[in-house]
Amino acid sequence: MVTxxxxxxxxxxxxxxxxxxxxxxxxxxxHIMYHVGxxxxxxxxxxFAHLFEHLMFQGSEHVAxxxxxxxxxxxxxxxxxxxxxxxxxxFETLPSNELELGLWxxxxxxxxxxxxxxxxxxxxxxxxVKNERRQAYENRPYGLAVETILRMAYxxxxxxxxxxxxxxxxxxxxxxxxxxxxxxxxxxxxxxxLVLVGALDADxxxxxxxxxxxxxxxxxxxxxxxxxxxxxGVEVREQIDDRVQxxxxxxxxxxxxxxxxxxxxxxxxSYLLADGKSSRLYRKLVYEDRIAQDVSAQVWPTxxxxxxxxxxxxxxxxxxxxxEAAILEVLSxxxxxxxxxxxxxxxxxxxxxxxxxxxxxxxxxxxxxxTSATFLGRPSYVNEIFGRVQQVTAETMTEIAASWFIPExxxxxxxxxxxxxxxx
Amino acid sequence: MAGREVIDxxxxxxxxxxxxxxxxxxERFRLGNGLKVVAVRHGAxxxxxxxxxxxxxxxxxPAERAGTALLTxxxxxxxTEGRSAGAVAEWLDQLGAVFRVDVDHDSAVLSxxxxxxxxxxxxxxxxEVMTRPSFEAKEVERLRDERLDEIARGLDEPRVVAxxxxxxxxxxxxxxxxxxxxxxxxxxxxxESVLRGFHARHYRPASATLxxxxxxxxxxxxxxxxxxxxxxxxxxxxxxxxxxxxxPASSRRLWAIQWPxxxxxxxxxxxxxxxxxxxxxxVLVMNAVLGGLFSSRINMNxxxxxxxxxxxxxxxxxxKQRGPLYVAxxxxxxxxxxxxxxxxxxxxxxxxxxxxxxELGLAINALTLSLPRLFxxxxxxxxxxxxxxxxxxxxxxWETYAQQFRAVSRAxxxxxxxxxxxxxxxxxxxxxxxxxxxxxxxxxxxxxxxDIRGRPASL
Numbered sequence: 001m002v003t004x005x006x007x008x009x010x011x012x013x014x015x016x017x018x019x020x021x022x023x024x025x026x027x028x029x030x031h032i033m034y035h036v037g038x039x040x041x042x043x044x045x046x047x048f049a050h051l052f053e054h055l056m057f058q059g060s061e062h063v064a065x066x067x068x069x070x071x072x073x074x075x076x077x078x079x080x081x082x083x084x085x086x087x088x089x090x091f092e093t094l095p096s097n098e099l100e101l102g103l104w105x106x107x108x109x110x111x112x113x114x115x116x117x118x119x120x121x122x123x124x125x126x127x128x129v130k131n132e133r134r135q136a137y138e139n140r141p142y143g144l145a146v147e148t149i150l151r152m153a154y155x156x157x158x159x160x161x162x163x164x165x166x167x168x169x170x171x172x173x174x175x176x177x178x179x180x181x182x183x184x185x186x187x188x189x190x191x192x193x194l195v196l197v198g199a200l201d202a203d204x205x206x207x208x209x210x211x212x213x214x215x216x217x218x219x220x221x222x223x224x225x226x227x228x229x230x231x232x233g234v235e236v237r238e239q240i241d242d243r244v245q246x247x248x249x250x251x252x253x254x255x256x257x258x259x260x261x262x263x264x265x266x267x268x269x270s271y272l273l274a275d276g277k278s279s280r281l282y283r284k285l286v287y288e289d290r291i292a293q294d295v296s297a298q299v300w301p302t303x304x305x306x307x308x309x310x311x312x313x314x315x316x317x318x319x320x321x322x323x324e325a326a327i328l329e330v331l332s333x334x335x336x337x338x339x340x341x342x343x344x345x346x347x348x349x350x351x352x353x354x355x356x357x358x359x360x361x362x363x364x365x366x367x368x369x370x371t372s373a374t375f376l377g378r379p380s381y382v383n384e385i386f387g388r389v390q391q392v393t394a395e396t397m398t399e400i401a402a403s404w405f406i407p408e409x410x411x412x413x414x415x416x417x418x419x420x421x422x423x424x
Numbered sequence: 425m426a427g428r429e430v431i432d433x434x435x436x437x438x439x440x441x442x443x444x445x446x447x448x449x450x451e452r453f454r455l456g457n458g459l460k461v462v463a464v465r466h467g468a469x470x471x472x473x474x475x476x477x478x479x480x481x482x483x484x485x486p487a488e489r490a491g492t493a494l495l496t497x498x499x500x501x502x503x504t505e506g507r508s509a510g511a512v513a514e515w516l517d518q519l520g521a522v523f524r525v526d527v528d529h530d531s532a533v534l535s536x537x538x539x540x541x542x543x544x545x546x547x548x549x550x551x552e553v554m555t556r557p558s559f560e561a562k563e564v565e566r567l568r569d570e571r572l573d574e575i576a577r578g579l580d581e582p583r584v585v586a587x588x589x590x591x592x593x594x595x596x597x598x599x600x601x602x603x604x605x606x607x608x609x610x611x612x613x614x615x616e617s618v619l620r621g622f623h624a625r626h627y628r629p630a631s632a633t634l635x636x637x638x639x640x641x642x643x644x645x646x647x648x649x650x651x652x653x654x655x656x657x658x659x660x661x662x663x664x665x666x667x668x669x670x671x672p673a674s675s676r677r678l679w680a681i682q683w684p685x686x687x688x689x690x691x692x693x694x695x696x697x698x699x700x701x702x703x704x705x706x707v708l709v710m711n712a713v714l715g716g717l718f719s720s721r722i723n724m725n726x727x728x729x730x731x732x733x734x735x736x737x738x739x740x741x742x743x744k745q746r747g748p749l750y751v752a753x754x755x756x757x758x759x760x761x762x763x764x765x766x767x768x769x770x771x772x773x774x775x776x777x778x779x780x781x782x783e784l785g786l787a788i789n790a791l792t793l794s795l796p797r798l799f800x801x802x803x804x805x806x807x808x809x810x811x812x813x814x815x816x817x818x819x820x821x822w823e824t825y826a827q828q829f830r831a832v833s834r835a836x837x838x839x840x841x842x843x844x845x846x847x848x849x850x851x852x853x854x855x856x857x858x859x860x861x862x863x864x865x866x867x868x869x870x871x872x873x874x875d876i877r878g879r880p881a882s883l
Binding site: 002127138140244349350360 | 428429431434436441442443444445467469471501510514516517521522537539542566573574576579580581685686718719728730731733734754755786789790793794795796797800803
């Protein structure tokens with residue numbers, strides 16, 4: 001259906017470089033992904049990988065403290081970074097004639113970071129991140145549900161048990177020594193992949209990557225952390241209250257990890273469940289029974305062991321148990337195999353459309369290539385996804401529903417209105 | 425690799441020769457029934473983004489029935505003359521297409537994104553829901569209830585409360601002060617006959633433009649497909665009454681809303697400019713210096729210097745008439761009053777300290793050198809063409825765009841700031857743990873305590 005030509009080269013210091021030429025639009029995406037995420041954090045230092053990501057935008061030996069954003073935006077580009085359980089990435093989309101600017105900036109903060117870091121910058125970005133936590137989680141309705149359910153679903157010490165944003169007290173505890181040792185351990189060319197997508201010549205891309213990154217030494221060998229699969233057990237249940245008017249049900253299931261057998265089936269199943277008004281959960285909960293305001297289903301692309309969420313918000317007067325019962329009824333229908341191929345085909349079509357959409361821009365495409373390279377060591381997986389999604393059938397989805405979406409692999413959380421009424 | 429180039433890391437590598445920007449090449453034509461079509465062949469992937477653009481947004485809502493434009497758009501896919509709501513949903517989902525409605529004050533845009541392998545059927549779908557919706561009473565009632573739930577749920581979010589209340593404080597009774605989907609009392613008055621009437625008046629081929637972008641067939645084939653799909657659509661639209669110009673306030677309004685959270689949501693601003701105003705480019709440049717970019721003054725101050733917030737930005741929303749120009753942020757509750765003071769200070773500083781050459785250069789470069797990546801994906805291109813249609817911008821608008829921005833001077837920016845950033849008549853809305861800092865806030869003006877719905881209240 002769609003195939004991207006990928007070219008790959010590994011520098012002497014172990015940095016993998018992947019180029020996909022696309023001359024449709026005169027832009028280029030520079031994307032570097034480090035194989036370190038929140039799962040690598042030590043106890044008492046949750047949120048550190050993400051806090052560290054912020055510090056990477058505070059200048060390096062040859063780049064002024066406020067230079068990173070300024071130079072990219074002055075060139076007409078856009079940029080960001082993000083932290084996930086398993087990886088951290090930094091990326092910019094630039095006009096194609098500014099490729100070297102992106103490489104210079106990325107290589108400087110990999111090769112010449114430590115001399116620029118100060119206590120003042122750490123304290124400032126710690127405050128920024130604490131405000132990010134307040135804004136995106138604490139002061140947002142249902143904002144603490146996901147971190148609660150991760151704590152329920154994984155046992156003490158499991159690498160996926162805490163959220164990437166981290167806990168306030170751990171953010172407070174982070175010091176400059178943590179910054180230095182984290183940098184030395186994980187930020188090395190042999191623990192990264194550099195992806196260039198867009199209007200560039202592949203050979204020139206490799207040559208420039210070597211020019212800017214080639215003299216940065218290898219790291220000491222990053223500690224590998226693998227989140228172990230969670231054996232089927234008993235369902236975990238909890239409820240919390242929040243400053244909200246309507247109950248919400250979060251149903252977590254363990255699931256296949258990114259690209260592992262069954263991952264695409266689980267992903268397409270989430271479309272079948274809750275993408276579109278004819279999807280099973282939407283039709284029953286929102287349209288027919290009119291007990292929910294909304295419902296969503298998603299599978300998260302994690303490296304080691306997978307996870308999925310079904311989330312539904314109650315309409316006025318509807319209880320959380322009523323919502324939960326309706327979700328379970330839909331799941332049991334699927335487990336019993338009441339699913340025809342036509343409905344399966346529709347959900348495959350929706351997943352394909354979303355996939356094409358996500359890969360349309362050079363930024364989304366470089367992200368998908370970098371993820372494939374980092375998690376699987378196989379960037380070309382990005383080209384296999386289309387075929388794998390098209391092979392999903394009613395049977396493979398029934399199999400996923402029957403083997404994964406069961407009480408033994410489930411955590412259920414109710415978020416309920418706090419007694420005392422609106423506005424606190 | 426052998427023969428590595430010697431590298432001077434001490435300065436930024438210079439750019440290569442500027443690339444040729446690939447702007448969309450329009451094909452314009454009209455169908456027999458008067459429907460205007462703008463077709464743009466774009467991209468390398470097998471996908472298409474189609475948008476029906478109607479110049480009838482929420483300011484066209486019938487009196488006391490705010491929310492009509494939004495609910496009419498949402499009801500299109502809730503049943504047609506030939507199919508039930510369930511059957512329409514199944515049809516769309518089987519195609520794998522995604523249908524979205526975007527209604528703002530000035531326009532309603534109905535989008536359909538799909539893979540090109542289902543092109544002909546997707547166009548049939550679009551034509552059927554646009555031209556023959558059934559507006560059955562029970563489906564409209566359900567949509568109305570869903571909208572009422574949505575309105576209620578917004579009150580759980582301090583950022584939503586702040587945005588809604590600021591619009592009211594800023595625009596008062598002007599139509600721009602009413603949110604685009606209406607409020608509880610206006611939505612309750614909407615039934616199927618209201619939607620039928622709105623559809624009959626405004627959803628007419630002569631008032632619509634179809635923008636279609638992506639992996640398109642050759643022109644004759646596209647034309648004949650569209651003629652077939654939209655053949656039954658006819659009738660003349662009613663011209664909506666023009667929106668009056670919002671009037672600037674004469675004094676500062678300061679609304680304080682109690683919300684017991686760890687942060688305070690702040691909105692501060694006033695009237696900006698109309699989209700077709702001659703100084704549009706100047707005002708965008710001014711906004712980029714003040715708060716439109718990460719490296720703008722307000723974010724560098726509140727985030728990168730003080731650490732009070734995850735981000736602070738200013739926005740200018742240019743509409744048919746003067747839209748809002750405002751600063752928005754969420755700050756650590758302990759810094760609430762200081763943050764309001766700093767924002768007012770930065771607005772004033774735009775008048776006393778015009779941008780230096782570096783700031784001006786950054787603002788103009790960010791707005792102009794970004795053009796290549798603003799026309800990358802099919803949905804980006806479709807969105808920008810739709811914007812041109814809504815505001816009647818010429819086809820060559822983007823060809824002359826950079827030139828207009830490059831002409832903006834420091835003095836132009838200062839003059840715009842003097843005209844638009846009047847902190848003495850600004851609307852200020854603060855949503856946070858008011859009991860903790862209410863007294864201190866009074867040093868900034870007369871504080872009106874409001875509840876989350878905007879009604880006068882006490883602490």
